[in-house]
Amino acid sequence: MTAEEIKLYIRKAKTSDIETITRIENQQFLHPWKKHQFTSELTHDISYFYVCEDVSTKEVVGYIIFWIIEETMELHTIAVSKKYKQKGIGKRLFLFMMETAKKKKVEEIFLEVRCSNTEAIAFYESFHFQQVGVRKDYYSSPPEDALIYKLTLPSHKR
Ligand SMILES: CC(C)(COP(=O)(O)OP(=O)(O)OC[C@H]1O[C@@H](n2cnc3c(N)ncnc32)[C@H](O)[C@@H]1OP(=O)(O)O)[C@@H](O)C(=O)NCCC(=O)NCCS
Numbered sequence: 001m002t003a004e005e006i007k008l009y010i011r012k013a014k015t016s017d018i019e020t021i022t023r024i025e026n027q028q029f030l031h032p033w034k035k036h037q038f039t040s041e042l043t044h045d046i047s048y049f050y051v052c053e054d055v056s057t058k059e060v061v062g063y064i065i066f067w068i069i070e071e072t073m074e075l076h077t078i079a080v081s082k083k084y085k086q087k088g089i090g091k092r093l094f095l096f097m098m099e100t101a102k103k104k105k106v107e108e109i110f111l112e113v114r115c116s117n118t119e120a121i122a123f124y125e126s127f128h129f130q131q132v133g134v135r136k137d138y139y140s141s142p143p144e145d146a147l148i149y150k151l152t153l154p155s156h157k158r
Pocket of ligand 1: 028029077078080081084085087088089090091092112113114117118119120122123124126
């Protein structure tokens, strides 16, 4: 089934989602965030923490966290549950982030990604993000560079 076929709903994350989010996180990352890190994201004013829910099963199938600081947005994390990957769910979450950027008059979106994470790189490049820098050995175990990606949005002032 694709995202068009699965009925999806994007809503704010809440404390009761953290268990499922942590499970997805543990499936998907070498160095997963801990529960308390997700819980703390629920309390920051600048943090936008949303989940994507399968309407029919009420299952949380993905999540996204981004920050907005003045005109700049930073993507902090995005992940989709293993069995729901490559069905357009990441895209739904990402488009939601982009719509929020537009509404909040964000001018630039930044993100960092492990240089070996080819699926995430392909995903970001599909939204026309461009690599603008490298942080040498930014990640540990294994040590790896972070690639910095940026998207400039049409300015509302120009
Ligand atoms: C990155 C991630 C969120 C993408 O979510 P997804 O729901 O699987 O992606 P989508 O199905 O919405 O894909 C959208 C587009 O991204 C690209 N893409 C996604 N997965 C890809 C893959 N494995 N290989 C190549 N391109 C890929 C494609 O262009 C795709 O468009 P298409 O389906 O029309 O070809 C998901 O792979 C994931 O959870 N990865 C593990 C966590 C992670 O690494 N997060 C990023 C941390 S920096």
